[in-house]
Amino acid sequence: MTTWDPGSGGVSTARLVRLGFTDAAAAARRLEDPALAGIREDPLLLEALSATADPDLALLGLVRLAEAADDRAVLLSTLASAKPLRDRLLGVLGVSAALGDHLARHPEDWRTLVTYDVQDAHPTPEYFRRTLAAALEDRAHGAPTGEEALDTLRVAYRRCLLSIAARDVCGTADVAQVAAELADLAGATLDAALDISRRDHPADAAQCRLAVIGMGKCGGRELNYVSDVDVVFVAEAPPGVDEGPALAAAGRLAAALMRACSATTREGSIWPVDANLRPEGRNGPLVRTLASHMAYYERWAKTWEFQALLKARPVAGDLALGKRYADSIAPLVWTAAQRDNFVPDVQAMRRRVVDSIPHGEVERELKLGPGGLRDIEFAVQLLQLVHGRADASLRSGSTLHALGALSTEGYVGRADGASLDEAYRFLRLLEHRIQLFRLRRTHLLPTDPADMRRLGRSLGYRSNPVGELEATWRRTQHEVRRLHEKLFYRPLLDAVARLQPGETRLTPTAAAQRFEALGYADPAGALRHLEALASGVSRRAAIQRTLLPVMLGWFADSADPDAGLLAFRQVSDALGNTHWYLRLLRDSGAGSAGGAAAENMARVLASGRLAPDLLLRAPEAVALLGDPDGLRPRSRAALEAEVQAAVGRAPSAEVAVQIARSVRRRELFRIVAADVLGHLDVDAVGRALSDVTAVTLSGALRAAADGYARDTGTAVGTRLAVIAMGRFGGHEQGYASDADVLFVHEPVEGVDETAAAKQAHAIANEMRRLLQLPATDPPLVVDADLRPEGRQGPLVRTLASYRAYYERWSKLWESQALLRAAPVAGDADLGARFLEMIAPLRWPEHGLTDADVREIRRMKARIEAERLPRGADPTTNTKLGRGGLADVEWVAQLLQMQHGHAIPELRTTGTRDGLAAAAEAGVLDAQDAKVLDEAWLEATRVRNAVMVVRGRPSDTFPSDVRELAGVGRLLGYRGTGDGAVGAGTVIEDYRRITRHARAVVDRVFYGEVDEAPAGSR
Known part of the structure; x- marks a missing residue:
């Protein structure tokens, strides 16, 4: 049926609206553009435009291309006769304004989309290298140099990008293949940039061998359309060249390579090259030898650096040197899970990423936000590092390949693996479509309705593009978050629970490895507790199997996971057959609308010995954890x-x-x-x-x-x-x-x-x-x-x-x-x-005499000398130590007895109230009162935390590392990615606070320094 009616001035605006155009009047004018003469009458043109993500954008891009093309007739005739070209060209123009701009500047590049032979349907890394190298060769005038070479590289890069985008939009390449092609193109671009650097610095090129190691998404062959390309540089001196000059030359070449990719020229820039994942980050040398890399990784590297190295892959330069680098670091990567605090480090790093997101962007952040790409990637990498020690099939830099292997080998349930695979593909596809529009680095779901409409249509949603897209995004976000929380723990249940026929189970050895990596000191004991809780077909076991995946995670996030799991088993043994306990766990469990009783229980039971001891003596008190008012002290x-x-x-x-x-x-x-x-x-x-x-x-x-x-x-x-x-x-x-x-x-x-x-x-x-x-x-x-x-x-x-x-x-x-x-x-x-x-x-009527004050000082000094336990460290004893509770309380009490007769506000039994009243009345400097108050609070918090963790009183920090970590967590110290709660940090912070308080005590309480007891300073 003909859609064009010259007599009536073209297609009606009503029809254009039905075809998906949002600005029908503008579309009608563009269709009248002389540049489209000869094709506007084609009944298939509007049909093809209507099938694009944004018909208005596609039509605008087509008009600009036709106006700029020297071979317009060939373009239009090919467009009319070749459906593959029509779908590819209009499909790209309908999703990417940036590639439309490129075609308007370089209209001859439309020919890139005319045909695909079998060889180039899924281009290889060598294909991209040949294509870029050919663009940089000019047999007639010599190879371009300087900015001309950079412009040539940018045009050739976008020409390759155009072909990848066409395969992406038309569905002839799935999201994994597109990401792999983008990474291969990045490697070829780095190689071309290095060739340009060598041409510009021939003397440096002769003095060194330089390999470029792809990291992150580039190394894992899962790159975005627009992303920083993370790299590490490795250099080597060729025979006859000293290492110093070779490294200096390699550094100059590497810096020139980075500028060749990131510099802005008339043709824009490609992407930034980020070398901050190198040893010592931006403070370290840009280029190192392989031996220098290994020395750093063997001695100084942190957990997150081994996680990053999981994706390391030679991508450019001297590939033989790059392979030696990859082979050398692999054993270090696959033993990283044996490091102390491995899992807490990785979990802390993930928390830091989420915490760094601006509050207003959390719900739209596809990459870093909860339920986003990072949740999947972190969980997969964590499992790879734990189980890849013994299972080489898991050693892949690709998230999807690794996820498939984890599922096949039983480390992740098959249904969960399939669900995560689907979610990851959706999120990556959505991320690609967002970036394609302007070729800008972003991971935020847009807020503009027009952008959301284009995105939704590009993903195949037509009846209600915005609503369907938002619903799918929210559903995926929720599912990813749920699976992220259970991914590491569900197979542990499968190791002890009954499986369906044909399912693969985690072996006892693998289950023990996972428990060990999670921080459980007694993996065998943890497995026994798990079996006792989750085995069988009873209603109780079924509920436990539902809750335990996330509860194991909460226990693992504590200082003593073993104690938390043991206490949970003991409470469950005591209450497991009562109907209300099972209902409480079921209805107030993880993610339920009813509350957070299960999470509260896990956090409390894993806090130390005091809470479980109390709960085991009064198991019915667990009901308090499911009551919104249950944790509010009664009057x-x-x-x-x-x-x-x-x-x-x-x-x-x-x-x-x-x-x-x-x-x-x-x-x-x-x-x-x-x-x-x-x-x-x-x-x-x-x-x-x-x-x-x-x-x-x-x-x-x-x-x-x-x-x-x-x-x-x-x-x-x-x-x-x-x-x-x-x-x-x-x-x-x-x-x-x-x-x-x-x-x-x-x-x-x-x-x-x-x-x-x-x-x-x-x-x-x-x-x-x-x-x-x-x-x-x-x-x-x-x-x-x-x-x-x-x-x-x-x-x-x-x-x-x-x-x-x-x-x-x-x-x-x-x-x-x-x-x-x-x-x-x-x-x-x-x-x-x-x-x-x-x-x-x-409240003596006339206060204290000088003799009274001296007597109080002597009593205090005698108590310090006689009652502090033999061998105790006076800098960490919270009761009698320097700047501890006794120090602060004696200062407050001295001031009360001296001035309470005249200042009614000092007549209080509370230490903090007394200090505040003294400062308000001017008998104690306000800053001194603040220092003393902080020390009293800190000492009290430490004493309480020690009792909660150990279950018995102590006036000093525990010597056991795990107990000290528990005290640190209760005091608010969390893992930082550099290790779990550091004993030194907790104790040194306490010493710093109380040292300042002791200085105030010496000045205010003892008056003259020479009246202070020996050693008090």
């Missing part, structure tokens, strides 16, 4: 009500305290979990722990009193109050803190004081006994040694007895200890009167 009032109600119903004191202690176990787990997951700061942890301790003591005190009344058959004839001291009174408790207390009582009216005292002692002692049962519970030590006369004095005194003692016998250190006194349990009125009674002691 003291709510806990008090729960405990008191339970104690009131209990049949005996033992049962009552067991209930109180069960509440404490649950709340301790809640606090630890919230802390590990980053929901609580230091102050919140201290308040929550202090509240839990206070409520537990309150319940135990009531239980002991009620039990005494039941056992003796007499009413309790005295009122009791518990006064918190130390960090307990300051609401600054840590996980390892004792409950420092004083007991005060007051007989009720009409009760003999001796009898009342006997009752008070019996109740206080029973309370302490009950709190230590059962022995398997987390200990709660009630320490009353700060009472008058210490452990030699009576456990409980009346208010009058305390008053008499303090007025007559008390020492300065006791007044200092009372700074933190706060009632926490028992009779509230009695507690308040106790505080009123001690106020003059802790």
Whole structure:
């Protein structure tokens, strides 16, 4: 059917719109252009234009080409008679404005698309080398040099690019073949650029042999249309030439080669040549000998450098020298997985890449973003490096080839491998189409609707190009992210679980290798745990098989994966048959809409020993991890009500305290979990722990009193109050803190004081006994040694007895200890009167005398000298060491006792509040207060982290490397790509912070430097 109607002025705009043109009026005018005379009447022209990605762009490019062509008649007649040319030429013009510009400048290049013989259907590297070399030869006038040669190279390069793009757009080459051809063309271009450099520097060319090693996508034969071409240069001195001059000459040739490709001339540039993957990066020499390369890689190279070398391939220059380089570095590449911290390094590098993406671009980033190309490439490379040690079939620089081999050999499930292959091809094709438009280096999905429409049509979406493209992109992104998370772990399950007939399974040896690479210290033990969790056909095993792939990854991302997996097995053994536990894991697992209970569980269980110990004593507390409010500490009032109600119903004191202690176990787990997951700061942890301790003591005190009344058959004839001291009174408790207390009582009216005292002692002692049962519970030590006369004095005194003692016998250190006194349990009125009674002691009416200050300084110096454990490092002891907790607290307490009588804001039991009030009142320099506050926070965080990791208290950093790494992670240190958490970094940061604090202590607390204890500086 004829589409052209000269009598009516051409094709109607309505028809043009139906054919896919967006600017029908402009299209109609272009069809009237005289340059198209003789073809516009062809009924197949509009049909061919309509089939392109952007008919408007294709028509514009055709008009410009026809106007510029010297052989226009031949062009138009060939276009009309040869469908292959029509499809190729219009297809390219419809996706690439840049190649349309090239054809308008060099219209004779359309002939490149006329025919393909069998040999050139998929051109070889040699074909591209011959083509570029031929362009640089001019038998009549001699080979071009200088900028003329660079222009010639650029034109010839784009002519080759035009033929690749035509095969790509017309579907005669798939995305893998296109990427391989682009890499081969890059190698040929590097060779041509090196030839130009040799012609321009003949003396240098004679003094050296130079090989160009392709890295990255160029080395892997999976290059983009526009990309930096990553290379490494290797040089060698020919016979009779010294190595120094040879390297200098090779460096000049290499630099000239890079300029030949990246310089901008009248014909633009080709692409930048990036040599920053060389040893020492941009700070290292541009060219090295093979021996120098090997010395660096054997001694200094980091994990990421071996990952980069996985794709190293000779691409230009002296290929024999290049092959020797590749053969030499291969053994180093395929043993890289044995390096310490290999997997954490690779994972940290991937995290850094994602973190570097601008926030507004994350969801449109095809290459670097979550669910993008890098997710697939990193996962594939990680598996290659782990299993390629023993399996040579995996040693390919191509992502798709490697993925196929991983699937064939059973390291990746076949369905997962096929899904990732499809996703990778889609993402690469999308990336190619985006770059083809302007031949610009970009990996961002465009936001402009016209660009999205062209992209969608180029991929075959016609009914709704934008919507279909976006839906496919989101679906692919989600699938890649899901598979990225399970790719490394699913085959581990297949090693122990039942497989379908015909499936390949990961061998036990390969599974152990993978566990070892992931950081598991006991691969055999990990396999046993996995088998116990995932084997069988039960509902429980099925749910575990669903969750374990991602949970194994979360465990591997911790400092102690073995402990995390073991704890998960233990909790699952304890709760696996309860319906709610299985439902919690299923409905709140990885990626579910219901929450993140499974991830929270993995992170908490792998944090150290304290959380698993608590959870195993109270397995039902795992439900907190699936509750949106479950990790929020409960208020003291709510806990008090729960405990008191339970104690009131209990049949005996033992049962009552067991209930109180069960509440404490649950709340301790809640606090630890919230802390590990980053929901609580230091102050919140201290308040929550202090509240839990206070409520537990309150319940135990009531239980002991009620039990005494039941056992003796007499009413309790005295009122009791518990006064918190130390960090307990300051609401600054840590996980390892004792409950420092004083007991005060007051007989009720009409009760003999001796009898009342006997009752008070019996109740206080029973309370302490009950709190230590059962022995398997987390200990709660009630320490009353700060009472008058210490452990030699009576456990409980009346208010009058305390008053008499303090007025007559008390020492300065006791007044200092009372700074933190706060009632926490028992009779509230009695507690308040106790505080009123001690106020003059802790806030002396006229402050401190000089003699008092000297006495406090002497006490502090004596404690430092006598109580620091023998052999302990004073720079890392968090309690008594230099700049540690005691240093900071004594400064705050000295200022409180000196100025508290005049400055009410200093009358606080909290250390940080005291420092802040002192700075606000001007009795402490604001910068000094900041330094002290930072040191107190850091020391507290370290003590808490050590307790979480080790499950037992310590005032110093652990000596075990794995435990120290766990402490570092809890403190916020992550792997950097140069190694996992560095012990030196964690400890040196602590020393730096506390060293500054000790300088403030020496100046503010000790006053004159000569009053400081020996060695304190």
